[in-house]
Amino acid sequence: MSATPRSVILFESVTAAFMAEKVLKAEGIAYKIIPVPRYLSSECGVCVRIDEADAARARAVLEGRVAVADILPLRHEGP
Amino acid sequence: MGEELVYLDNAASSWPKPEPVVRAVERMVREVGANPGRSGHRLSVEAARAITEARCAMAGLLGASNPLRVVFTKNATEALNMAIRGLLRPGDRVVVSSMEHNSVMRPLMAERGRGVEVEVVRCSPEGRLDPDDVKRALKRRTRLVIHVHASNVSGCVTPAAEIGRIAREHGAFYCVDAAQSAGCLPIDVERMNVDLLAFTGHKSLYGPQGTGGLYVAEGVDAHLQPLMAGGTGSLSEREEQPAFMPDRYESGTPNTPGIAGLLEGVTFVASLGVDTIRRHETSLAALLMDALSEIPGVRVVGPTDRESRVAIVSIVVAGMDPGEIAYRLDEDHGVLCRPGLHCAPSAHATLATFPAGTLRFSIGYFNTEEHIHRAVSALKSIVAKGG
Known part of the structure; x- marks a missing residue:
C-alpha cells in the first residue's frame, strides 16, 4: 500500500475524463482512471487519480483544453 | 464464375x-x-x-x-x-x-x-x-x-x-x-x-x-x-x-x-490523405465516364468536369431499364452497382431521370483500372444484346 497522497480530478462527462487522459499522458503526468469514490459527489462515474504533488500541474495543463469539474484530495487508500 | x-x-x-x-x-x-x-x-x-x-x-x-x-x-x-x-x-x-x-x-x-x-x-x-x-x-x-x-x-x-x-x-x-x-x-x-x-x-x-x-x-x-x-x-x-x-x-x-x-x-x-484518395477516385471516375460516353445510347448524368464531382457516375441507357442492366451485370459479369432512384426522387426529377432512375457506379479507394475496364466491357456486351 502506498502512502503517497493522491488527488482525484472530477469531470462532468465520461468523454471529458478520457480527453483529460490524453492530455495527461502527453504531458507525462502519472494517472489512473478509477470509478468515482462514493463519498465524492461527481457528475460522471469515472475520475482520474493522480499524485497530489501533480495536482497543480495537472490543473495547468488541462486549463483551456478539458473542462475540469474539480480537483480534490483523495481521502482514503483506494481503489 | x-x-x-x-x-x-x-x-x-x-x-x-x-x-x-x-x-x-x-x-x-x-x-x-x-x-x-x-x-x-x-x-x-x-x-x-x-x-x-x-x-x-x-x-x-x-x-x-x-x-x-x-x-x-x-x-x-x-x-x-x-x-x-x-x-x-x-x-x-x-x-x-x-x-x-x-x-x-x-x-x-x-x-x-x-x-x-x-x-x-x-x-x-x-x-x-x-x-x-x-x-x-x-x-x-x-x-x-x-x-x-x-x-x-x-x-x-x-x-x-x-x-x-x-x-x-x-x-x-x-x-x-x-x-x-x-x-x-x-x-x-x-x-x-x-x-x-x-x-x-x-x-x-x-x-x-x-x-x-x-x-x-x-x-x-x-x-x-x-x-x-x-x-x-x-x-x-x-x-x-x-x-x-x-x-x-x-x-x-x-x-x-x-x-x-x-x-x-x-x-x-x-x-x-483525403487528397490522395480523391485523386485516385477521380481518375478512375474520369476513365469510367470517358469509356461510358463512347457506348452508343449511354448518357452520363451530372457535371462533365472532374472537379465538380465525387466518384459517383450515374448513367441512363436509351431503351433499357437500369434494374435489368444491373441484374445482368451482377449475374453474368460479377459487376455490382445500384439501379433506380437511390432514395432521392427529387434529385432524379432535377436530373430529368425520374421515374425510371439511373444505373449508378460508385468508386472507392480499393477500386482499380481493371475494375473499370471490366465494368465497361460488361456493360458494352449487355447493351449490344439490347433490352
Whole structure:
C-alpha cells in the first residue's frame, strides 16, 4: 500500500475524463482512471487519480483544453 | 464464375474495408466488450478510450478544433433527423436544394406537416446548386439552410463554403449532409461556417455500418433540442438530460465495436490523405465516364468536369431499364452497382431521370483500372444484346 497522497480530478462527462487522459499522458503526468469514490459527489462515474504533488500541474495543463469539474484530495487508500 | 467481384457500389456502402477496421471490430467484441466508461473497470476504460480516440480522429478530419462537438449516431440519417427535427419549430422557414436524399427530404416533409415552410431551390439539370439562387431564397427570414455536399445520384459537389458564408450573412443556421463527401472531399467545418454536419461511417470513411455522427458547432446546441433522452454515464443522480456535449445528444450505450472500427477507418483515410484518395477516385471516375460516353445510347448524368464531382457516375441507357442492366451485370459479369432512384426522387426529377432512375457506379479507394475496364466491357456486351 502506498502512502503517497493522491488527488482525484472530477469531470462532468465520461468523454471529458478520457480527453483529460490524453492530455495527461502527453504531458507525462502519472494517472489512473478509477470509478468515482462514493463519498465524492461527481457528475460522471469515472475520475482520474493522480499524485497530489501533480495536482497543480495537472490543473495547468488541462486549463483551456478539458473542462475540469474539480480537483480534490483523495481521502482514503483506494481503489 | 470464379472471377473476382467488381464492387462499384461504394456510395451505398464501401467494400472491402481496410483490414484494421475488421480487426478492431472483432477485438472490441471478443476482448473488450464492456460498456464504455460507465463502470470504471479496465475493460470499460478501454472501450471508452476507443470512443474518445474516434471522436478526436473524426474532429481532426472535419476540421473541428473541439472533439466534444462530435456526436456519434447510428448513421447520417439519424444525424440529419437530429439536426432538422431538433432545430425547426412551427412557423420556421427552411431553404433546401432539389438534389436532396430522402434522409433530408422526409424529415423536412414531416416538419412541413407541423407548420414549417420548406422552400426547395431548384438545381440545374446537372445537379448544380447556384449560390445566387440560395441568396434569393434567403431574402425572407430563414431558420435553416440545408443541402447535400455531394449528390449520391450525380456526384455533383456543392460549393459548401460559399453557401455557408451566404447562410451566415443571412443569419440562418447552416447544415451540410456529408454522407457522400466525408473522407473523399476536403472538409473544414470552421472555415466553411458549418453549424451542423451529418456524416456516415460506412461509406468514404471505411468504417462499419451502424456508425455516423453529427458535428454541432459551438453555441448551436442551445437551439438544438435533443430527440432522445436517457442514460449517459453522467449526472446519474438527476433525471434531466445533461446539457453539455456530447452527452446532450448521446443517450444509451453506443455502438462501441462499430465506433472502434470507424476509428480505424478514419485513421486509414487520414494516413492516406483525403487528397490522395480523391485523386485516385477521380481518375478512375474520369476513365469510367470517358469509356461510358463512347457506348452508343449511354448518357452520363451530372457535371462533365472532374472537379465538380465525387466518384459517383450515374448513367441512363436509351431503351433499357437500369434494374435489368444491373441484374445482368451482377449475374453474368460479377459487376455490382445500384439501379433506380437511390432514395432521392427529387434529385432524379432535377436530373430529368425520374421515374425510371439511373444505373449508378460508385468508386472507392480499393477500386482499380481493371475494375473499370471490366465494368465497361460488361456493360458494352449487355447493351449490344439490347433490352
